[in-house]
Amino acid sequence: MKxxxxxxxxxxxxxxxxxxxxxxxxxxxxxxEGVALSVAFxxxxxxxxxxxxxxxxxxxxxxxxxxxxxxxxxVAIFITFFLNSSTNFNLATGAAMSIVLLxxxxxxxxxxxxxxxxxxxxxxxxxxxxxxxxHHTTTPIVATLLIAVVCGALVGLLLGLPATRLxxxxxxxxxxxxxxxxxxxxxxFSSWTGGDSGLQLPTAAIAPRWLDGFFHAGTPPLTTTTLYxxxxxxxxxxxxxxxxxxxxxxxxxxxxxxxRDNDVAAELVGVSLPRTRVVAFIxxxxxxxxxxxxxxxxxxxxxxxxxxxxLSVTILSLIVIGGIGTISGALIGGVIYxxxxxxxxxxxxxxxxxxQGNLASQLNGIIFGGLLILTMLFAPFGITGAxxxxxxxxxxxxxx
Amino acid sequence: MVKTKTRxxxxxxxxxxxxxxxxxxxxxIVSAGAASAKVPGVTAHQITIGATEPxxxxxxxxxxxxxxxxxxxxxxxxxxxxxWSRKIKYVIKDDCYGTPGFxxxxxxxxxxxxxxxxxxxxxxxxxxxxTPTQDSVRALLKGDGVPQLFVxxxxxxxxxxxxxxxxxxxxxxxxxxxxxxAKYIKATFPSANVCFLGQSDDxxxxxxAGLVAGGIKPLSADLYSVPDLxxxxxxxxxxxxxxxxxxxxxxxxxxxxPGATDAALGAALQLGYAPQWVISSVGSDPQTVDAPFVGxxxxxxxxxxxxxxxxxxxxxxxxWIPWITKVIEADPADFPGFTSSSVLNGNIAxxxxxxxxxxxxxxxxGKNLTRASFLKTLQSVTFSxxxxxxxxxxxxxxxxxxxxxxITTVISASATKPLTGIVYTADSSTDGRVTVVKTLSHGIxxxxx
Numbered sequence: 115m116k117x118x119x120x121x122x123x124x125x126x127x128x129x130x131x132x133x134x135x136x137x138x139x140x141x142x143x144x145x146x147e148g149v150a151l152s153v154a155f156x157x158x159x160x161x162x163x164x165x166x167x168x169x170x171x172x173x174x175x176x177x178x179x180x181x182x183x184x185x186x187x188x189v190a191i192f193i194t195f196f197l198n199s200s201t202n203f204n205l206a207t208g209a210a211m212s213i214v215l216l217x218x219x220x221x222x223x224x225x226x227x228x229x230x231x232x233x234x235x236x237x238x239x240x241x242x243x244x245x246x247x248x249h250h251t252t253t254p255i256v257a258t259l260l261i262a263v264v265c266g267a268l269v270g271l272l273l274g275l276p277a278t279r280l281x282x283x284x285x286x287x288x289x290x291x292x293x294x295x296x297x298x299x300x301x302x303f304s305s306w307t308g309g310d311s312g313l314q315l316p317t318a319a320i321a322p323r324w325l326d327g328f329f330h331a332g333t334p335p336l337t338t339t340t341l342y343x344x345x346x347x348x349x350x351x352x353x354x355x356x357x358x359x360x361x362x363x364x365x366x367x368x369x370x371x372x373x374r375d376n377d378v379a380a381e382l383v384g385v386s387l388p389r390t391r392v393v394a395f396i397x398x399x400x401x402x403x404x405x406x407x408x409x410x411x412x413x414x415x416x417x418x419x420x421x422x423x424x425l426s427v428t429i430l431s432l433i434v435i436g437g438i439g440t441i442s443g444a445l446i447g448g449v450i451y452x453x454x455x456x457x458x459x460x461x462x463x464x465x466x467x468x469x470q471g472n473l474a475s476q477l478n479g480i481i482f483g484g485l486l487i488l489t490m491l492f493a494p495f496g497i498t499g500a501x502x503x504x505x506x507x508x509x510x511x512x513x514x
Numbered sequence: 515m516v517k518t519k520t521r522x523x524x525x526x527x528x529x530x531x532x533x534x535x536x537x538x539x540x541x542x543i544v545s546a547g548a549a550s551a552k553v554p555g556v557t558a559h560q561i562t563i564g565a566t567e568p569x570x571x572x573x574x575x576x577x578x579x580x581x582x583x584x585x586x587x588x589x590x591x592x593x594x595x596x597x598w599s600r601k602i603k604y605v606i607k608d609d610c611y612g613t614p615g616f617x618x619x620x621x622x623x624x625x626x627x628x629x630x631x632x633x634x635x636x637x638x639x640x641x642x643x644x645t646p647t648q649d650s651v652r653a654l655l656k657g658d659g660v661p662q663l664f665v666x667x668x669x670x671x672x673x674x675x676x677x678x679x680x681x682x683x684x685x686x687x688x689x690x691x692x693x694x695x696a697k698y699i700k701a702t703f704p705s706a707n708v709c710f711l712g713q714s715d716d717x718x719x720x721x722x723a724g725l726v727a728g729g730i731k732p733l734s735a736d737l738y739s740v741p742d743l744x745x746x747x748x749x750x751x752x753x754x755x756x757x758x759x760x761x762x763x764x765x766x767x768x769x770x771x772p773g774a775t776d777a778a779l780g781a782a783l784q785l786g787y788a789p790q791w792v793i794s795s796v797g798s799d800p801q802t803v804d805a806p807f808v809g810x811x812x813x814x815x816x817x818x819x820x821x822x823x824x825x826x827x828x829x830x831x832x833x834w835i836p837w838i839t840k841v842i843e844a845d846p847a848d849f850p851g852f853t854s855s856s857v858l859n860g861n862i863a864x865x866x867x868x869x870x871x872x873x874x875x876x877x878x879x880g881k882n883l884t885r886a887s888f889l890k891t892l893q894s895v896t897f898s899x900x901x902x903x904x905x906x907x908x909x910x911x912x913x914x915x916x917x918x919x920x921i922t923t924v925i926s927a928s929a930t931k932p933l934t935g936i937v938y939t940a941d942s943s944t945d946g947r948v949t950v951v952k953t954l955s956h957g958i959x960x961x962x963x
Contacts, residue, residue, distance in 0.1 A: 200633035203626055294745065301714055301739035309714035310740045311646040314653070336632055336658035413625040415650035419572075419613035419741045420623070455626065459608075 176360060183356040190348050199336050202344040203412070204452040209347040210408035212448025213354045215433050216441065217401025220358060223439020224367055225394035226374030228282065231273070231289030232402045232429050234296035237421030239266045239403025243410040244313035245306055251316050259350070259407050266403020267396050274395030278388035293426040300418040312417035319343055319411060343412050350408055351448075354401060359441055361397070370394055428482070435485050437496025446497050454478070553884050554660075555637030559596075561876070561883065562603045564631035565642045566624050566651075569608035572744050576772055576802035576861045577643060579849075580666060581606045583838075583865025584641050586845035587873065591962070593844075597876040598883070604640070607631055612647045613744065624650055637885065638663050641684070641868045645669040645716050652678055661885055663892075664868045664915070668796065669716040673914040680889060682908060684868050684915040688717055688769055688794065689724035691822050691919070693940040695792055696728020697948040698820065698921050699765055703790065709763035710735040711754050711778060713770060721769035721794060728946035733761050738774060748777030755781040758789065765790045770797040776806050779815040791819035795919070798822075799860035804927040814927040821930060824919035825863050825901055829931040833957050834901040838866040857928045867901040874900060874959070899959040903937050904951050917941060918951045 171178045194202055218232045242265035246258050253261075273292060277285050300307045307313065319339065361367050369390050372380040381387055410416045432451055437443025458477045467473055473480075493500035555562040567581040568574045581604070588602040596602065607627035624647040631639060632654075638661035642648050645667040652671075655662045656678055664684035665672050668691065672683030699708060710725060710732040712718020718737045725732065734757055742750040755778055758766055766789045768778060775797040782788065797803070798821035804814045826832030838858055842849050849862075876883070879891040898905035904918040918939035922930040937951040 198633050200626075200629045203629040207623075207626060297739065297741035297745060301742055304714055304737070304739075309719075309737065311649060311715035314649060336629075336654070339657060340629070413623060413650060414653050415625070417612050417646050417650060418739070419611070419744075422613065422741050422745065 175363065179356060179359050183352050183359075186355075187349060187352040190352075191345050194341055194344050194348070199340040202340045204456070206340070206344040206347040206412045207409065208448040208452025209344070209351040210405045210412060210448075211429075211432070211451045212405075212444045213351050213408065214402045214405030214429060215436065215447040216354060216358050216444035217398040217405070218429055218433050219436075219439055219441075219444050220361070220401070221394050221398035222433065224362060224374065225370040225391060227277070227391060227394060228286040229289040229395075229398060230286050230426050230430060231291075231293040231296075232398065233421055233423065233425030233427075234293045235266055235270065235399040235402035236406035236409070236425065236429075237296055237300070237418075238269050238399075238406065239263065240406035240410045240416045240421065241300070241307055241313070242266070242403065243407035244315060244416045247315050248313060255319070255346075255411065259404065259411070262407035262410075263400045263404045266406070267400040269403075270396040270399025271392065274392040274399070277395055278391050290423075290426075293423045297418050297422050300421075307418065310418060312415060314415040315410065319346075319414070347408050347412060350404070354404060355441060355445075358401075362441070366390070366393060431482050431486055433496075435482075435489050435496055437498030440496070440498040442501075443496050443498040454481070457481075553637065554635040556600070556883055559600060560603055561597075561600045562605065562634060562636050563638050563640045563872075564605040564607065564634065564636040565639055566607045566609040566627045566631070566647065567641075567643050568611035569606065571608075571610035572613050572740070572773065573611035573644070573771065575805070576799055576859070577611075579859070579861045580643060580865040581641055582845075582848040583842060583862040584869030584872070585865075586841050586848060587866050587869030589845055590841045591873050597873055598881040600876075600883070602873070602876075605631060605634060605636065609644075609647055611644055612650070613741070624648070625654065628654055632658055632660060636660065637883075638680075638888075640664055640872050641666050641865065643667065645671065648672075652681060656680060659885065661889060664871060666864070666868070667717075668720070668794075670720055670914065671716060673912060675911055675913045678913075680885070682892065682913045682915065684871065684906075685795075685864075686824050686916045686919055687724075687914055688721040688796075689727075690917050690940040691794060692721045692724025692767070692769070693728040693946050693948050694822060694919065694921065694938045695767060695820075696725050696730045696946060697938065699767075699792065700729055703765050706765040706790070707761065707763045708732050708765045708767060709758040709761060709789075710767045711751070711758075711770060711774075712737050712768070713774065714739045717771075717794075717796065718769045721767075724940075724946075725767060727944055728948070730767075732767070733763055734758060738770075740771070740774075743774055743777065748773065748780065751777035752781040752784075754778070755787065756785060759785055759787040763789055765792060767792040768797065769794045772797050772799060772802045775803050775816070779803070780806070783811065783815055791816070793819050793821045795822045795824070795860070798924065798930075800924050800926065800930060801857070801859040801928050802861065808927075814924075816924045817926065819924045820933075821922050821924060822919050823860075823922045823930065823932070824903055824916050825860075825867055826903060827922055827930050827932060828858050828863075829925070829929055830935075832901075834867075837958055837963070838863060838901065841866060859928070863901070870962070871897060871900045871902075871906055873962070877961070899956050899962075901955075903954060904939070905953065905955055 194205065197205070214232060214236050218229060221227050221229055239262040242262040243258055246253065246261050273288065277288060280288055301309065319342070369380065369385045372383070372385060373387060373390055377387055406421070428451070432447035433443065435450065436445070436447030458481065461477065489496055565581050567578065569578050585604045585606065588604050591597060592601040607630055609624040609627045612624050628639070628651045639655065640663045642662070643666040648662065648665045648667060649671055652662065659680070661680040661682070662678070663682050665682070666684070668685050668688040670687050670689060672681050674681065699706065708730050710722055712721050714737040722735055736754045736757070738751055738754065751774055768775060768791065770778065770793065775793055779791070798816070798819065800814070800816060803816050807814055826834055828835055835858065839854060839856070842852050842858070842862055843854055846852070874897050875888065875892050878895045879888045893908050893910050896905050896907045900906050902916050903920065904916065906916060908915065918937050920935060920937050921933045923933055925931050937954060938948050939951045940948045
């Protein structure tokens, strides 16, 4: 059956790719656009083909995940070409936040540790990015992002070492203290962090010239630059998700889940508790720092109030709503974060609420709080858990 | 078999959808290039402008009225036919002062809300509020060629015409204000021990520099952090006040936002400390500052404080006061309960004043409005009939805006009055020179009455 299915899929995929190539070349005005779009589409078809082979998934899980990442990136980048700048900017913000959420999801979901300080870790990356960029203007963006990640990991290590002796509420208390102290730390080192004004990147990111080939002359630079930043954020998020998916499935990931479920049993089978916990903490901090650094790149600036304790609480809420310990939960949380302002603004407009009234100005808390309560009551594993549960029920009912 | 069939259908369906998307892509990209050379945000009958403001959140108290007051002016002008037959549409986006999480609607940032404005699109941003918030979007607006007009902040960052040709400040800089304070303090309290409390950004730093340039060397100069102020609900200010008391400071100069002013006045009350307060115009509006003390202390602790104004106070006979009152009263949607007997606060007067400035600049530009023609007008015309005490004047090298005002004192929980009525001017150079202004504004233009 497998081989028969494969035999059918290959010609179908090839046919679709040929049709897509023809349509892309005919419907676009320059050959460059047509070639680029058809390549993008064909890549998606190829990835889809690989993923549709169950035997391949089993024999080559890493390649399969890479193909899935490529497919996701391909489709996401493809979609960004049709969105306006504002929506793309929100998507970029959501992509950056989803990386942070993924880090926390890993820490909490896989290793069972609770952190209330990921907003501050995010701030470490955001400020590291801005400070380095201001002192070393020629460093490429990718290198600056990596430096920010290293800074986040180092701070994670620093806090992670004592965290090996703490569990549950005590660990949460320690990370809470870091989150609360973070803005004070920033103001203490105001000569580095710019005080309340924060920092701006010395040069704004500008879209590479080849991207202009997709647009006609006269297109505002905002459109191309925002598209470029959005796609950079999506690609970075894709790479981060790919690594995390592999880490989840790796020996380290399994060790962490074992510690989460039964640390005594984990020790008995030879898992090093302190080492594994520190690794989880470092990974989580590094991911938070990467998300923060990306936000600095997207916003072209960083401001201390953004990284207050409230952000850490928001991050925790988002990951609970999206689904702790799942990759898709982080993605859902990122999207909720990015578009919540639009949704709340829409609600305020539609209901005619006074934006400064007590109700409207607290809508953020009301909606997030309400979602949290509903999640706890009806979907303890978040939106992802609820969706999975629904899917399993539907499959159980289907006759096949 | 069923599973295989399902997968096949899924693959084919997805492929068809993507094909459809591809065709749409081609047409969308083609149509994107068909955009005409029209001026963004401008039609024959309307001009759309925008602003990001702290409508909610930590800085919203008082400041949430600023843009609404400007909008009340635009509504009034629209009801009288608009400017060159164009109605002004003012889109206000809440950026929460870049501090999400404290009673904000959503999790907005100045960058995301500015992107939303640009997507409308807008002709320009007008009166967007805050130094760090507006600093953070300078490059974004410049990159898209959108003028960033009349930024509601006294930072000197807005006066950088060479790098940001479309960026314009409006109010006097904190530095200039402090130099005028310094002249007053030296003349009135020559032997006073002076201490300084400022915000840990351009507000406090430029203000302190102005004070020093003006010949005042504070015994103690402290800078507070806004996030710390919020995190401690004002308690972070108390140690500074206690320090001033221990150093026997008899004059305390404050470059503070209203929330920090309240915290300092409250801490001094508890400590039994009563220096002569000298408070920046940014953080001294009597109605805003008095609000937390109502019903808790018998007398507003701000009464007697020295402050500064570049607009006529409500206690003067300026024709602009009844005019702004009339305009605000005509906008019950945004100012419910405001009547002809209501007292204007500083935030409303501020918003109305920059609103008038924009309308006058539009009028002076003429019917053929483009961004270039508007900026050229702004840099070449002296606007002598705006609510500010002195004419508003820019040049190709000076985008700061106003640079003059008079010393006032708080006389009640809702009003200030000029001490002498003499208007002084200074500039943002390193010297502390302060001179008397002789040419004042003329009053309301007939077409605006």
